[in-house]
Amino acid sequence: MQTVDQYGIFELLFTSGDEGPVVGEGIFSKDGKEYRVKGFKDGDAYRLRFMPGETGVWNYTVRYGGAEEAGSFRCAEAPAGIHGPVRATGFHFRYDDGERYLPFGTTCYAWTHQSEETQEATLRSLDAAPFNKLRMCIFPKHMPYNHNEPECFPFRKKADGTWNVYEPDPRFWRHLEKRVAELAEKGIEADLILFHPYDRWGFSTLSMEENLVYLDYCVARLAAYRNVWWSLANEYDVVTARKTEDWNRFGSLLAETDPYHHLISIHQCFTPFPKADWMTHCSMQTGLVRNALLWREEYQRPVIIDECGYEGDIEFGWGNLSAFELVHRCWTAVCAGAYVTHGETFYREDEVLWWAKGGVLRGESVVRLRFLKDVLSGLPRELDPFPPPRWLPNPNESKPKSGEDADGIVSALLKMPEAERNRWRVALSPAVVESPDYRLEYLGRTCPAFWDLELSEKGRYRVEIIDVWEMTRRVFAEEASGRVRVTLPAKEGIALLITHLSGEE
């Protein structure tokens, strides 16, 4: 009996009397659970893929072109380090096997459309980097610094020169899935962007029917890769051909037809997409990363700030942040209970900028994001922010700690329209995440010379001072309790990590 690793791919090859890019159906079952997958055209043949999520014997039945075939295979335990697809749980993520997953992504929108040499360089760069997620487009990208023509396209053309979505080009898809598989081997999630507006070829203006054929093909062909995430769009709100209801239709289709329930999100330029059942998490663009506090409230899902600007030196405001600013935004986001994604846009004569094409990483933020990832990974559990205060007349709710007239301030806040007050709720909330035994506070660009802690008198706490730029952790007090004034270096980029060691909290 054939053996396949758990979270690996079982594949059948067949020829079909039927026509079309997606043909046939396979039903895979074990212990009464059934998974339905579809076959897809790959050149002259058809393939059908299944990713088993449980060890043991799986039985299947496959139907195509009037024929039916049955069989079984054995699923062996996943090799060490393979944990399956990532799932959203509460405001955080876990792999399918329960292992903690802290997303630290980066961005190479069009890396699979570059020269072989550049793609190989990208993979080598990823080997040396801390990233475990990659935002990448299926369609090629047209934009400043993106003028080169890709070698192949997802579809063949009709006689009139327009795309024939019923004729996928196997060269394109074999290449794409090879890259997805290589990322999987490196432990990197492929956050596949299905649509985007930056186009000169006509992919952003296909009809709804054409889009649905394309999506069906993506699911049939790619869903069996454990590291696939579905990102409906990069900047959905700039895709003029599509309306809110279209995106909802896409999202629902994926949620229904992807048998593995890979993560599904949608990324905006300006206006976050309205909450929908098919969304597994928020994929947000903003420089104002503390808005994550409100998005957590509104969406009740994990928030990834997938775009907060890029470290670089090009002429566009989104692509010329200092390394410090990007690192600062990432710490700020994390201490608002969100996750973050990196990007880099340093000018090059040859236009090979990491954010779109991959290649070589040159910035100073990468090593510091690794430090942030190490700090978080070193904690035994995820931390969550205090909910931002609502200032409703509630005696249990904390008043602003601004050193000002608390009653007057609350009264002024309560007179505001809600949207305005929400901005103040964010602005006046501290950048603190905590669990019962840890507390991480990021002081951002503020430069206090000291910080007063009110710890329990009955507990014992370790107080560490973290310098996010210098990447140092210094123990200020090994066994603190009660009121503690922590002396600080009065500079930007300082965080405090307080660990409860023993005693009552």
Add this chain to the structure above:
Amino acid sequence: MQTVDQYGIFELLFTSGDEGPVVGEGIFSKDGKEYRVKGFKDGDAYRLRFMPGETGVWNYTVRYGGAEEAGSFRCAEAPAGIHGPVRATGFHFRYDDGERYLPFGTTCYAWTHQSEETQEATLRSLDAAPFNKLRMCIFPKHMPYNHNEPECFPFRKKADGTWNVYEPDPRFWRHLEKRVAELAEKGIEADLILFHPYDRWGFSTLSMEENLVYLDYCVARLAAYRNVWWSLANEYDVVTARKTEDWNRFGSLLAETDPYHHLISIHQCFTPFPKADWMTHCSMQTGLVRNALLWREEYQRPVIIDECGYEGDIEFGWGNLSAFELVHRCWTAVCAGAYVTHGETFYREDEVLWWAKGGVLRGESVVRLRFLKDVLSGLPRELDPFPPPRWLPNPNESKPKSGEDADGIVSALLKMPEAERNRWRVALSPAVVESPDYRLEYLGRTCPAFWDLELSEKGRYRVEIIDVWEMTRRVFAEEASGRVRVTLPAKEGIALLITHLSGEE
């Protein structure tokens, strides 16, 4: 005939049969123009003051306690450097004699309530500083770092221990006006804050009637000082005892009764005060200083960001900005067409922090604000920002220059509610001010390695690169024209100054 300098003070002393803090009236006339001023109680006597704004002979009639007295005096030309009260004109300021005034204020809320020694130190610090406006409260201040009791108070107390606003304490007022006069000698405008919420003595909870008596007294006593500005409140929206209509009543009263029409503003904690006729300019608190673009549109008046946070290292977010951040905010505000005010809050054991008490300046922003002031003063005229784009379907309006899909972006922006779109209008506007022959662009925290200019082919332009932190100006091109790629150091805090030298624009 007595001689008084233009913009100086002519004063009469009298005793009155009437009772009350404000008694009698003087009518001063010249060339058919009449100014009415009131007398005020000063201990056992009454005084009546008049500031002549024009040279030549002035006649007056004074009535008090049933008596009437007439006389005249000669007004001599103002000494060199004395230009009279500051007036708002369009989005900028001018002295009464037409001389340009570029406000560069600082903040010492309660400096007149400190020890004599501290006050003298404050004056020495101001001598060495570039500031030409001082935000200062009439009432004392209660807040963290403000616990010391002032030596005297504006009113005497009633038997029940509450304030008797009908009995001003001459010690207090003589001292205050001495300080106002000393500031005038230094060329510093006294931006007098009439009310504020940070109080433990009961000044913020006086009745409306008591407030009106106090205001009447302030006008009678202080308006003759050329450098007085009226700031109705620091953080009006945190003063729980007063409503919008009360502030409007105060503003209208000042506009009607101050014969010199000194500047009148009101400062907010959160919500800017609604536009009103009596407002001569906007006195705003915000860290988001580019909002000045919207406030210019809304208020059609000059905008001063009177509080954008303070350089310092205390525990409060408003009081621990790095010097760079404050300097950055000031350049940003200026390049949004606004003016700025400085403040400093470095921790001291003795609680003498500049922002409240004055004393000694320790920060690194002051010298850099002088540099900014020098750059602006070196230009022959005020510069104004481009109006932020509205993105209405208007072919003459510029589309976003973000290197992205301009049509898609405009379409996304037009779908937004107005308040949301306004925030994007600000975010996507460049930080540029210009006049027909100058253009100043601040690149803020962005770090481009180059900047492309599209100058007229027929003109000749000087291009200077300004480093706002290092305080350097370097000529990049002495005679540029047409398309120019300016090479930049790819760091935060860079501005470009482009001067049109000759030829067609």
